[in-house]
Amino acid sequence: MRRPLALRLLATGATMAVAATIGVNALAVPEAQAATGTATGFASQNGGTTGGAGGATVRATTGTQIHEALCGRASASTPITIEVVGTITPANTAKVSGSCNTAAGVIELKQISNVTIVGVGSGAVFNEIGIHIREARNIIIQNVTVKNVKKSGSPTSNGGDAIGMETDVRNVWVDHVTLEASGGESEGFDGLFDMKDNTQYVTLSYSILRNSGRGGLVGSSESDRSNGFITYHNNKYENIDSRAPLLRGGVAHMYNNHYYSLNESGINSRAGAKARVDNNYFEDSKDVLGTFYTSEAGTWQVNGNIFDNVTWSSRSGDNNPAGPNPVSTTTVSIPYSFRLDAASCVPDIVRQTAGANTGLRVSNGSCTPTTPSPTTSPTTTPTPSPTSGTPTPTPTTPPATGTNLSLGAGADGSSKGSGTSYGAVIDGSTSTYWSPNGSTGRVSVKWDAATTVSRVVVKQASGGGSITAWRVVNNDTGAVLASGSGSPSTITFGATSLTKVNLEITGASGTPRIAELETYAG
Template sequence: MRRPVALRLNAALATLAVAAATGVVLSMPEAASAAATGSATGYATQNGGTTGGAGGTTVRATTGTAIHTALCNRASSSTPITIQVEGTINHGNTAKVSGNSCNTAAGVIELKQISNVTLVGVGSGAVFDQLGIHIRESSNIIIQNVTVKNVKKSGSPTSNGGDAIGMESDVRNVWVDHTTLEASGGESEGYDGLFDMKDNTQYVTLSYSTLRNSGRGGLVGSSETELSNGYITYHHNLYENIDSRAPLLRGGIAHIYNNYYVKLNESGINSRAGARAKVDNNYFKNSKDVLGTFYTDAAGYWQVSGNTFDNVTWSAKGSENNPAGPDPKSNTTVSIPYSYSLDNASCVPAIVSATAGANKGLKVSDGSCSPTTPTPTPDPTDPTPDPTDPTQPGGTNLSIGAGSDGSSKASGSSYGNVRDGDMSTFWSPAGSTGSISIKWGTATSVSKVNIREASGSTGAIGAWKVVNGDTGAVLTSGTGAGAITVPKTSLKKITFEITGSSGTPKVAEFETYAG
């Protein structure tokens, strides 16, 4: 008789503590504050590659609503953007936002019908608490350095069908890296999968991530007849106290290497319905039935080499169970189209313990079982900051009579206040950072802007960028409010993005001038 998942999870905690002590344990420094670090690996490098929001603007978000707003403020659904996330994202601060470049919903981070987006945790960390990330009909997405926990499909509150990160419906090229995905039980406690892919999802990599305390690690394919998914890479991940689906593969090809599995309670890599898995140099410890075809007679296949099985038990073969052990042998071959370096399985517990998960400093293996920090990927589109023009601009303030919008606003403030000519009214972001835009119905030539702070907030604005709202290109950047010169540009929308502040920024007027 199977014990309830919650009981199995609680019983495993002491064992997990001992298992963690076998590796090199690093302190957990403050999360990286740059955009996505390093480059995609595995199958995410194929089909044109995965670059996320590289080449576009960078915005900061401290709420789910701000994430949606950043997506909706783009010129189009494919305009590149990097969204730096800090703080706790939950149901209370995640509302639906509408726009031509987005398709969002309340109670879930909705990356739907979009492309060229990076979502990266920065500062003191990003935690999606009981709130899932849903990727649908989208491509070229990077998710890095975030924690997603306790997402439910039943009970309250529910989000994303119970999946921490879920992909479905024609998804292509996703790289999920240095994340922590966790639950507090299984289906009977209201949870579903931690990392699920279905309905034609392809070219995905999950790397340097921790998946733990869940009944279900993740699946590829929603049924034995839904076989449109594949080309998935899993490497240098920690699967800890998982009942099954580590992962479950229905059709397609998966490359699974250098992962550390501790306490797979019922089954692990479940290759079914014609799936083919290349399983290299993984370390399985204190687990059961870590590889095979389970709970079905629809056979799957595997190619194995270099794996370590440490205190692994195997069940007997049956009509719906075909464990690969106790002496796993290959029954297929899988050709891998990309280059990669294999750590020896003997050091996988140490290197994965040192690198996998959010807030680990984005460390990776150097290919020789030693942790290293990759160099941040430079963004060639970031210009050298132009000096602030110390003189008051002359001519007509083009903002008067124009439109305006922005990221979430603080109570009592309004977007329209920055273009009303009244210094006693203002817009203020809901947090310490945010963006405010001026927009016109036809293309308008702008070469100078003037940011005027409201009384009592002088000096609160720190770092900023001025962005072409039509294309997402950064026109200039700097610090402090005042008159700013930008390259003369014809555009319909211009955005002032506050990326750093001291105190509460209050923009009384966002003036724009032709010259």
């Protein structure tokens, strides 16, 4: 691979009827966990995006139950919030018949409206299964992870798109999600966030897109210019080859995003597209803005961006980067209000807020994370479906003991080899890694506040050199917490309060590869 790449139904019989009709585990929710906050960006326009607000709230643990919830409504537009817990896969996602259009092996939101899908409890993961939105409107997807969706190989789902929208789609808000692949087209993957054939008024916010050949597109071809009014804000694009995003026609607004390791190109405005690019932070990337791979140019308005270690190729033929000194080529009027963080703090605020399972935190517009108030009330306890037998207890979030503290933290180091990233050691994926520029070096995990750590787990990727000597150091004081020879795995030491811990590789037979540097309190 490359580098190597969301109110309740009041306490009436209606709630019980919904549960009985759809036959899912409609469970009591311990707290108000449905969609939080209000749609931002272009999703706030055209009447706004409210998803399932005002409808029943049910819980699903399989893809089939999601389909049952959609098909069990009084109509295709009856509002519903589906809270998802656990892992959704092609194997637990079947087609459901009735007054709905579903398909096996894909979460199908087709010819419907007024739906929220939100991850709750210990999290929701859609593994190898994509979310397909077609001929639909007023949809919210929040706090879920979608990963490893393929268009070739096995299993295939959603044409290889993690989230794909097409054919007369309106008002979609995708918020606090993590979308990831583990390779490019040659490995069977396509786009992470695609919009085609008359899709409008969409916002992608506080999300992570990573390890993919293609971040996403707006418009399937140079002639598909019916899409637009798309907002991307406070997202992190990491280890993406291209399409961050690719725009064909229409208007898009990108602000306060952190683009890190865009390997070939970034925002590709073409075929008459207009991109407004405000206060973003571009880092360790190539050709982050311009018109690429076509002679049909797009335009952009740039304000307040930071370009940190960005390389620009020469203009030639179909390759027309905006840099090295990007200037505006159009003016884009934005109809909604928005709060801009200074570009200099974007990497830090995005690190604290973006992605699933980050507490749905947002920026207050002054570089400080906050938690928005829920837009819903606590759900009532509906009667279990007659088909479910003994009532199923409500799932609870497991205690924090054993939590990998590196997830949601920051990372840096002494050097990084070509095609590798410090962030790879804290992304929860063993398919990405960091290597030093040579056989020795340091990689670190860091926090905004003092954190107690007593165990470090080192996971190495295959193909690297063997580590022969190492040590773990409290960066705050310089104290050596542990040291040793040979390949490190689980390293324990006395509980230490610190803001940054270092793994220092002091000897290796070649260039080592560290896939994950996990940290634990006990």
